[in-house]
């Protein structure tokens with residue numbers, strides 16, 4: 033059911049894609065559908081060039097014959113299509129459950145338009161119920177973790193920080209070789225200030241708040257796909 037909705041949202045995003053476009057390809061189970069649908073279009077002769085936001089997405093796109101490039105060769109992209117973990121009414125997002133937030137943010141920032149695709153379960157009034165992923169350098173993890181905890185407490189975090197782990201208990205390592213701390217807020221009342229404060233911490237590489245980056249969201253509900261812009 034949810035998978036059907038994700039595919040419907042992805043299909044709507046595909047209607048925005050024009051021949052010759054430079055596209056950012058997101059990461060996650062919803063973005064997977066977009067890449068899959070785009071792959072079918074490419075197999076039928078559609079021309080585009082894409083930058084993937086993770087190694088997983090790169091492998092999927094390669095397997096479908098989608099032409100790939102990078103942000104060294106392409107300075108700007110037309111559209112990035114990606115999923116999200118939370119979407120607020122102003123289209124601010126929490127992203128990073130799939131661990132790709134750093135490349136996702138770099139690719140979205142290099143894109144003229146970021147389109148988010150999701151099912152309705154991702155809509156929230158206020159960000160923060162979903163844990164906020166914070167990507168950190170491995171060096172000095174303890175010190176970075178303590179400073180993040182202080183900053184988060186000052187922003188009203190209701191829970192602690194959890195080092196993300198794989199199923200077998202090893203630390204989860206991102207495509208960039210960093211670690212992820214998941215932060216439990218409950219409610220993020222001042223996302224812009226939190227964003228700035230987290231980025232001021234030396235060991236923080238990036239975080240999963242995507243503020244004022246998304247221009248349009250296709251959110252699939254059982255009664256149809258809603259466009260939010």
Ligand code: 5RP
Nearest residue numbers: 060061062115128129130132
């Ligand atoms: C990966 C992400 C994903 O886009 C986000 O987690 C949504 O994933 P899904 O579509 O599987 O719910 O940010 O880093």
